[in-house]
Amino acid sequence: MGQEIGEKIKELRLSQKMTLKQLSEKTDLSIGYLSQLERGLTSVAISSLKSIANAFSVDLSFFFDPPVANENRILRSFEHKVSLVANSRFIYSNLGNDMECENISPFMITILPNHTNEELVPYSHSGEEFVYVLEGILTVFVDNERYELYPGDSIHIRSELKHNWDNHTSKLVKILCTYSPKILDLRENLKQKNHNI
Structure with a gap:
């Protein structure tokens, strides 16, 4: 790459x-x-x-090739591909395959610092999601409450709750995120989340 x-x-x-x-x-x-x-x-x-x-x-996103379908059960670390770059700050790498599992979408997401005054708009959708912080400090909003998650922290919520998250620090944030049911259209999901593709 x-x-x-x-x-x-x-x-x-x-x-x-x-x-x-x-x-x-x-x-x-x-x-x-x-x-x-x-x-x-x-x-x-x-x-x-x-x-x-x-x-x-x-x-x-100019520097990343469009994702190709992955049908392997095992995905090696060197095989990780960027699936999507949203808002020039949210870099999604699909960690699952596109074949066997229909119930979850696992992603590693790298979030660059937010240097704008753009308002973070909470949104909701069907299903549930789990977020585990690998690196940095993630700011999470759930039901009008704000939380700071540190490496090793996680959150598991029903996605029907109004929620959103962002990076309000000066360093990178990396998270492991799983969505259930599986996201068939990541672009559409991100539009709801107010992330421009």
Whole structure:
């Protein structure tokens, strides 16, 4: 995946007639690092990729390929693919397969910091969901109550309750989230959640 992202960065940079030095100045990333990234010799953190996307005025989703159907029972860590990027801050990786289970949708979600004053609108839908915090501090709203969840904390709710969550810190948040019943259309679910696709 690193090589594909690097190729896309180089393609964007050349199409916008930008030098590595200019990109470095716009992103606060070193020329050496950007050069290695373009050649697929190093990996990139999501926060750095977001800076690069901003420098090129493209959405973060530009750097990820559309998901392909997964029919394997076992999904290795190196096989994780980004399923969707919403609002340039919510990065969904599907951890399940698309074949055997019809009852749950498991995702790992990386949430970039929210630097906007955008109001978080609680919403509801059928089913239930479980969230486990892997990294960072997740802000959760359920029935007009606000909670801060830390690594190792979890929440399990009926989705009919008005709820929503976000990252109000300056660092990444990573969560494991399962929805039941299985989400057939993640895009539609995110529109309800007020996350732009």
